[in-house]
Amino acid sequence: MVLYLFHVDKLSSAHVYVRLEPGQTWLDIPQAVVEDCAQLVKANSIEGNKKNGITVIYTPWDNLKKTPGMETGQVTFHNNKKVKRVFVEKRINEVVNRLNKTKVEKFPDLRLERIQREKIDRKNARLDEFAEKEKARLLSEEKRRAEKEINDMFDPTQMKSNWRETEVEDINEAEEDFM
Structure with a gap:
């Protein structure tokens, strides 16, 4: 679970947290949600x-x-590159x-939620x-079957050599023999 904090930049204001699903990033936060959060922190900031024309910042x-x-x-902030800004021209009532x-105001047991999330x-x-081990096992089994199939096709009695008992001196004779 990833939480993002929204806050009016350089002024006191309320903090609005947005909870994302695992795997989501701030690129996945819909623009409408960003704008709603920005309006909330602006409206709940005395100044x-x-x-x-204020700026609202948000960061993990x-x-x-x-x-x-x-x-x-x-x-x-630990890393200023992880801070995004959104400009709010005026309050939209x-x-x-x-x-x-x-x-809806809730007082969740965040420690318990974290333990449950970590368990999941x-x-x-x-x-x-x-799943990775099973995939590796299946690949290994497939490779073993392919090697066995190749080995089963190999029959030494059916093999013929192109090695000559004697060396051919005349190239034309060798070509005739070849054809």
């Missing part, structure tokens, strides 16, 4: 809500860096109202490993 949660001495809620109507990931890894 950002009053201003037009594991890119967040908290160092001693930082204010509450203040973070920086229709979007904020639509999202507020569907608001380990199970999937074991299944992938088993």
